Amino acid sequence: MTSSKKKLVREGDSLQKIFEYNTLPIPYYSMNNGHAICSDSLPILKKIKDNSVNLILTSPPFALTRKKEYGNKSAEEYVEWFTTFATEFKRILTENGSFVLDLGSAYLPGFPIKSIYQYELLIHLCNKLNFYLAQDFFHYNPSRLPSPAEWVTVRRIRVKDSVNVVWWLSKNPHPKADNKKILKPYSASMKLLLKNGYKAKLRPSGHDISQNFSKNNNGAIPPNLLELANTESNSQYLRLCKKHGLKPHPARFPKDFATFFINFLTDEDDIVLDPFAGSNTTGYAAEILNRKWLSIEIRKDYLEGSKFRFKDQQDLFASKRSA
Numbered sequence: 001m002t003s004s005k006k007k008l009v010r011e012g013d014s015l016q017k018i019f020e021y022n023t024l025p026i027p028y029y030s031m032n033n034g035h036a037i038c039s040d041s042l043p044i045l046k047k048i049k050d051n052s053v054n055l056i057l058t059s060p061p062f063a064l065t066r067k068k069e070y071g072n073k074s075a076e077e078y079v080e081w082f083t084t085f086a087t088e089f090k091r092i093l094t095e096n097g098s099f100v101l102d103l104g105s106a107y108l109p110g111f112p113i114k115s116i117y118q119y120e121l122l123i124h125l126c127n128k129l130n131f132y133l134a135q136d137f138f139h140y141n142p143s144r145l146p147s148p149a150e151w152v153t154v155r156r157i158r159v160k161d162s163v164n165v166v167w168w169l170s171k172n173p174h175p176k177a178d179n180k181k182i183l184k185p186y187s188a189s190m191k192l193l194l195k196n197g198y199k200a201k202l203r204p205s206g207h208d209i210s211q212n213f214s215k216n217n218n219g220a221i222p223p224n225l226l227e228l229a230n231t232e233s234n235s236q237y238l239r240l241c242k243k244h245g246l247k248p249h250p251a252r253f254p255k256d257f258a259t260f261f262i263n264f265l266t267d268e269d270d271i272v273l274d275p276f277a278g279s280n281t282t283g284y285a286a287e288i289l290n291r292k293w294l295s296i297e298i299r300k301d302y303l304e305g306s307k308f309r310f311k312d313q314q315d316l317f318a319s320k321r322s323a
């Protein structure tokens with residue numbers, strides 16, 4: 001083992017937990033709770049131990065009509081391409097682990113017709129790779145711009161797309177999850193009801209609302225519609241990217257999106273992996289929530305920018321460098 005590798009192997013470190021010593025990858029940068037690796041994720045995934053990762057949380061390149069700068073696959077190729085990665089995801093997830101997949105939608109080139117690739121992929125993952133659909137989520141971004149312009153703003157024959165589907169998949173029907181960790185503040189009317197009490201009665205729908213309804217559970221159970229705008233226009237990440245002349249990543253998910261699933265599906269010290277890390281939103285959320293993390297991104301410029309997210313965090317070797 002080289003000395004740079006030896007330095008990484010700390011008791012409980014994410015690398016030590018999921019790789020054999022002789023296959024340790026060299027990180028691009030490291031923080032207290034995790035590491036970012038600059039590489040195609042497939043060869044790295046192949047080296048990760050079986051049943052070792054608690055949560056895979058990712059937003060892969062989508063099958064878009066117009067190719068984004070980082071090279072998206074067409075809808076037709078997509079399922080086949082993704083299966084090579086998903087086979088490894090299934091192998092490396094713990095038995096009660098979760099795989100959360102955020103997917104944008106796509107129009108067929110030249111037509112006002114939507115691709116059904118997200119649904120084809122879901123069916124393939126469940127029927128062929130034997131994942132379970134623990135729950136479907138919908139990630140609603142109210143500030144999404146209208147597109148494709150041809151159908152939405154020029155011909156005005158479609159409305160704007162503002163929802164990504166999110167498939168929460170698992171290896172068995174009972175993945176680790178606790179909705180008490182992601183409660184929302186009560187609405188004003190619920191707060192009033194808790195204060196004034198509730199008279200048990202049968203609803204017009206036939207639901208029997210019992211006295212338990214007025215029990216204070218410290219917050220409301222969230223729905224599977226996640227309304228999260230990407231409103232980080234003032235963030236340290238964007239400010240520092242601009243200052244250093246780096247283009248921010250064009251398809252980041254909001255930090256609250258990552259925070260929601262990490263809190264819901266993992267405990268402290270569990271391992272969170274993002275194999276298509278982009279600006280490393282997942283790693284950043286995991287670092288703050290004290291989860292061990294590993295993020296893999298093929299483009300160096302995206303990882304270089306992602307370091308700005310961690311500016312206020314203590315990095316793993318900071319004390320050694322300044323000593």
Ligand SMILES: C[S@@+](CC[C@H](N)C(=O)[O-])C[C@H]1O[C@@H](n2cnc3c(N)ncnc32)[C@H](O)[C@@H]1O
Nearest residue numbers: 040041061070252253276277278279281297298
């Ligand atoms: C939709 S973006 C992820 C954005 C991320 N969730 C964020 O919040 O910044 C998908 C990323 O996958 C990366 N990517 C594509 N193919 C890859 C591969 N084979 N291995 C690693 N990363 C890859 C792209 O460069 C891109 O940054």
